[in-house]
Amino acid sequence: MIYHSTRNKKEKADSKEAILKGLCDDGGLFVSDRLREVSLDLNEISGLSYKETAKKIFSLLLDDYTEEELTAAVESAYTGSFDTESITPLSSIGDDFLLELYHGPTCAFKDVALQMLPQLMSKALKGSGKKILIVTATSGDTGKAALEGFRDVDDIGIIVFYPYKKVSDIQYLQMATQEGKNVEVCAINGNFDDAQSGVKRLFSSDACKKLSASGISLSSANSINIGRLVPQTVYYFESYKRLCHENIIKPGDEVDFCVPTGNFGDVLAGYYAKLMGLPVHSLIVASNENKVLTDFLTTGVYDRNREFRKTISPSMDILISSNLERMLYYISGGDCDLISELMRSLSETGRYEISPELLSKVQEIFKSGYANDRETKEAIRRAYNDTGRLIDPHTAVGYKVMRENKTEGIPCVLLSTASPYKFCKDVYEAIFDEKEKDSAGKDGFYYMEKLSEGTGTAAPESLRSLKSKPVIRKDLIDIEDMGGYILKKAHEDMIF
Numbered sequence: 219m220i221y222h223s224t225r226n227k228k229e230k231a232d233s234k235e236a237i238l239k240g241l242c243d244d245g246g247l248f249v250s251d252r253l254r255e256v257s258l259d260l261n262e263i264s265g266l267s268y269k270e271t272a273k274k275i276f277s278l279l280l281d282d283y284t285e286e287e288l289t290a291a292v293e294s295a296y297t298g299s300f301d302t303e304s305i306t307p308l309s310s311i312g313d314d315f316l317l318e319l320y321h322g323p324t325c326a327f328k329d330v331a332l333q334m335l336p337q338l339m340s341k342a343l344k345g346s347g348k349k350i351l352i353v354t355a356t357s358g359d360t361g362k363a364a365l366e367g368f369r370d371v372d373d374i375g376i377i378v379f380y381p382y383k384k385v386s387d388i389q390y391l392q393m394a395t396q397e398g399k400n401v402e403v404c405a406i407n408g409n410f411d412d413a414q415s416g417v418k419r420l421f422s423s424d425a426c427k428k429l430s431a432s433g434i435s436l437s438s439a440n441s442i443n444i445g446r447l448v449p450q451t452v453y454y455f456e457s458y459k460r461l462c463h464e465n466i467i468k469p470g471d472e473v474d475f476c477v478p479t480g481n482f483g484d485v486l487a488g489y490y491a492k493l494m495g496l497p498v499h500s501l502i503v504a505s506n507e508n509k510v511l512t513d514f515l516t517t518g519v520y521d522r523n524r525e526f527r528k529t530i531s532p533s534m535d536i537l538i539s540s541n542l543e544r545m546l547y548y549i550s551g552g553d554c555d556l557i558s559e560l561m562r563s564l565s566e567t568g569r570y571e572i573s574p575e576l577l578s579k580v581q582e583i584f585k586s587g588y589a590n591d592r593e594t595k596e597a598i599r600r601a602y603n604d605t606g607r608l609i610d611p612h613t614a615v616g617y618k619v620m621r622e623n624k625t626e627g628i629p630c631v632l633l634s635t636a637s638p639y640k641f642c643k644d645v646y647e648a649i650f651d652e653k654e655k656d657s658a659g660k661d662g663f664y665y666m667e668k669l670s671e672g673t674g675t676a677a678p679e680s681l682r683s684l685k686s687k688p689v690i691r692k693d694l695i696d697i698e699d700m701g702g703y704i705l706k707k708a709h710e711d712m713i714f
């Protein structure tokens with residue numbers, strides 16, 4: 219399997235190089251023209267466990283890893299870290315299905331990929347004598363999932379920066395109690411954008427050059443890495459298998475998937491599964507009020523020149539959906555010149571437009587819709603009242619959009635991307651329609667208990683136990699000191 223840039227077929231890499239690099243030198247994303255030739259026989263995987271299916275898919279898409287490497291990586295990623303043997307269980311929500319992707323250590327779907335990526339990176343580094351320092355800015359969720367994935371992985375260290383006092387109580391405690399000998403967590407004086415620009419500047423800083431001279435390269439592990447994308451294809455196959463096992467469908471029948479979407483990574487993995495032969499009918503792309511994708515998928519115009527909205531589904535508050543570039547590459551039949559042109563237009567004007575012919579090809583597969591915050595809360599209440607299911611705000615956006623877009627007679631699987639207990643206050647208020655008049659002094663744990671009592675469900679152990687864990691990460695610095703901080707941590711405090 220040879221990977222190359224979406225913008226240029228000459229920039230090539232095998233999967234280990236692509237995983238270590240993340241992004242191509244020309245700014246494009248790594249893709250492989252052999253994806254359509256890879257076909258996974260559903261009969262062959264029918265009797266396999268999650269881990270075995272994962273290994274099978276990795277051996278096809280990441281074929282320069284040895285079988286031993288993949289076995290070891292899959293075992294480390296998925297043993298003991300998820301609270302269920304099936305990793306991503308499938309359950310019912312009314313007449314439809316919920317693919318529960320939140321059973322990992324941080325209770326959100328990013329765990330599925332971020333438990334695996336560090337293992338793949340570490341195996342790719344072996345024998346090179348090199349080390350990697352992951353630096354990431356987080357508004358709350360991704361940073362924690364990355365910390366859990368990279369903790370105690372050989373030859374890799376990780377530093378996560380978050381905006382001081384601007385993450386939720388629970389998110390703060392999740393990070394401030396983080397264990398692991400190769401991890402550091404640091405608050406910065408500023409907001410999330412400051413933290414993110416600070417991290418971007420680190421990549422061209424003196425600190426980066428100094429680290430590089432001692433064999434340590436910086437990396438960001440973000441969601442365009444194929445090492446994050448490939449693990450996400452696995453659960454599409456897994457959910458299909460389970461629908462077959464339960465006689466909901468027969469092998470070969472088509473299924474719809476509805477995906478709460480931000481950066482287009484999760485839904486792209488569904489498209490990859492379709493290209494690899496999974497009988498996917500439609501992929502329904504659900505957005506919140508930052509509905510760049512809904513507009514694009516209905517008009518063919520991608521336009522990020524609009525107001526950024528903060529919503530109650532914050533992990534989908536995104537105006538540039540980076541992974542869309544890969545979908546356009548495949549849909550256009552691998553037209554690198556077109557992709558380069560579109561992406562140049564996006565970076566120069568914030569906008570691009572595809573032809574009506576291309577748009578209709580896109581629309582054959584992708585449907586779309588969006589929900590504002592009011593509709594999202596209504597969907598949470600409705601799901602609970604009509605089906606007895608407790609869903610988080612991201613999943614609720616999907617629930618609303620699924621109901622508007624599903625096809626009669628075709629089963630629909632809704633990807634549930636976070637535990638409702640990560641967003642206790644919004645979920646509690648949505649269902650019980652109670653605004654606390656005096657919310658002062660009422661922290662995340664207060665709402666966790668209220669939600670648990672009110673619905674007779676239990677919060678995940680990893681969130682409940684935060685209350686009694688010691689806070690061990692107390693660093694707080696100014697933005698200007700980030701370079702000095704990573705140098706000191708990488709050298710003196712030996713996070714490696």
Ligand SMILES: *Cc1c(COP(=O)(O)O)cnc(C)c1O
Pocket residue numbers: 326327328359441478479480481482483484485533534612635636
């Ligand atoms: C990241 C995230 C999403 C969006 O996934 P993308 O791959 O960025 O489209 C949806 N829900 C939750 C809870 C997330 O953390």
